[in-house]
Amino acid sequence: MSDTKPRAASLLVQNTRTRKRNAAETRFRIYGRLALGLGIVALILLLSSIIGDGASSFRQTFVTLDVELAEDRLDRSGTRDIDTIKKVTTFGYAPLIRNALAVEMAGQGIVIDGLSPKDAADIISKEATAKLRNFVIANPDLIGTTQSFRFLANGRIDGYYKGRVTLQTAVLDSNVSVEQLRLADALKAAGVLKVQFNRGFLTQPDASDQRPEAAGLGVAILGSLYMMIVVLCLALPIGVAASIYLEEFAPKNRWTDLIEVNISNLAAVPSIVFGILGLAIFINFAGLPQSAPIVGGLVLTLMTLPTIIIATRASLKSVPPSIRDAALGVGASKMQAVFHQVLPLAAPGILTGTIIGLAQALGETAPLLLIGMVAFVKEFPDAPPDGFFDPASALPVQIYNWTQRSDPAFVERASGAIIALLVVLIVMNTVAVILRRRFERRW
Numbered sequence: 001m002s003d004t005k006p007r008a009a010s011l012l013v014q015n016t017r018t019r020k021r022n023a024a025e026t027r028f029r030i031y032g033r034l035a036l037g038l039g040i041v042a043l044i045l046l047l048s049s050i051i052g053d054g055a056s057s058f059r060q061t062f063v064t065l066d067v068e069l070a071e072d073r074l075d076r077s078g079t080r081d082i083d084t085i086k087k088v089t090t091f092g093y094a095p096l097i098r099n100a101l102a103v104e105m106a107g108q109g110i111v112i113d114g115l116s117p118k119d120a121a122d123i124i125s126k127e128a129t130a131k132l133r134n135f136v137i138a139n140p141d142l143i144g145t146t147q148s149f150r151f152l153a154n155g156r157i158d159g160y161y162k163g164r165v166t167l168q169t170a171v172l173d174s175n176v177s178v179e180q181l182r183l184a185d186a187l188k189a190a191g192v193l194k195v196q197f198n199r200g201f202l203t204q205p206d207a208s209d210q211r212p213e214a215a216g217l218g219v220a221i222l223g224s225l226y227m228m229i230v231v232l233c234l235a236l237p238i239g240v241a242a243s244i245y246l247e248e249f250a251p252k253n254r255w256t257d258l259i260e261v262n263i264s265n266l267a268a269v270p271s272i273v274f275g276i277l278g279l280a281i282f283i284n285f286a287g288l289p290q291s292a293p294i295v296g297g298l299v300l301t302l303m304t305l306p307t308i309i310i311a312t313r314a315s316l317k318s319v320p321p322s323i324r325d326a327a328l329g330v331g332a333s334k335m336q337a338v339f340h341q342v343l344p345l346a347a348p349g350i351l352t353g354t355i356i357g358l359a360q361a362l363g364e365t366a367p368l369l370l371i372g373m374v375a376f377v378k379e380f381p382d383a384p385p386d387g388f389f390d391p392a393s394a395l396p397v398q399i400y401n402w403t404q405r406s407d408p409a410f411v412e413r414a415s416g417a418i419i420a421l422l423v424v425l426i427v428m429n430t431v432a433v434i435l436r437r438r439f440e441r442r443w
Helices: 016-058 081-084 090-108 118-121 127-138 155-160 178-189 218-249 254-267 271-285 293-318 320-327 334-362 365-369 395-403 408-439
Strands: 059-069 146-152 195-196
Touching: 016 059, 059 090, 059 155, 081 127, 090 118, 090 127, 090 178, 118 127, 118 178, 127 146, 127 155, 146 293, 155 408, 178 195, 218 254, 218 334, 218 395, 254 293, 271 293, 271 365, 271 408, 293 334, 293 365, 320 334, 334 408, 395 408
Parallel strands: none
Antiparallel strands: 059 146, 059 195
16 A cells, blocks of 8 residues: 555646636626726716706807986986885886897897797796896996896796797797798897806705796705705804713613614614604794704704714724823813813824715705795895794705796706716815824824
8 A cells, every 4th residue: 555645736726616616706896896887987977967858957048239218217216215216017128128138239230020029029938127226226326328238038938048949939939930030040140148057056046936046045055055054053063072971981772772773873874854743843833934944954963963973983993092091191171181182192093974964964955844934935045043943945946946946947947956066075084084094093
């Protein structure tokens, strides 16, 4: 019987098991790359759709006219008394705009057969008369002079230059005629009508269904800012204080375990539940006004607290125990060790969690709908603190509101508002990443 040892397999030659393992690893890498590629493609398609539909909302069609502020129409007494001037309604300013357009057409030699002066003036937004009236009330001394104004064209004329309206569809559209589109082309050729950057989209309030071209995000942006101020002032100190107590001072027993489990569960509760809670407590019980930033801020604070608490506790846990032991070893109290050593080192993670929580709250819609922020709000809220109790809207609610309106121009506005909201969210998340990378310490 020969005493021979089995021959060892060479590491340079793959056996059957090694080939199967390597093949499985290769397939897993392919699946991962495929999933990543599909995600990137889906993101590109989503952003392309949003930007393609909404980028045009940042451009608007304007008509520049020289309007004579006729004294016999605006101030017949000649006293320049504000109360007398205010008695002239927007209907009294419509003939001034109509005459200014007729003079401009005559000066440019523009003649459109079958188009009456009234129909010609209808290419200008109904917002123009309100703009002209506000200007006269603010500057009564200019009555009797001729001033240059840049008026918005109406939504159909604006849609004509953005591809939503054509000469063929105008035949079937009761809100615009082929003659009006031809007048718009003639005015554009003369340099009177131009498509320019629309700053008012970010600064003006919402408008009625009859004036989509004048609708803006001003009130929604201000309302979202007020709500974020409320959330930041309440959620950050409460969340950080609760996290420090639970992580550093609270005894480990079944009560603290129950609190921790409930905090984790609250982070997964649907946001609409917080809206129902806010409606029941803050509006029905406490009597706070509907559609007010203070109520929206309180509801979003309740929703953001679990996120901040979880992020803060994770940041506190990441600080090595040796730092606590060293501080206690040199005679520091428990509170001094936490506030002078642990908390500063955990600050980057706390700030990151707070910013992410605020970004999440900024994009919430369902809880705000339940507390009445879906209402049409035309006036800007006052400065804080009174402004926290004034009616306002919010960016996600404004997007929802515009998508419910029938005019195609509001769909464009909704996509533009999504772009604005995405920009804010990207900025907030970028700040969170920068803070973490700049202040984070590794041990």
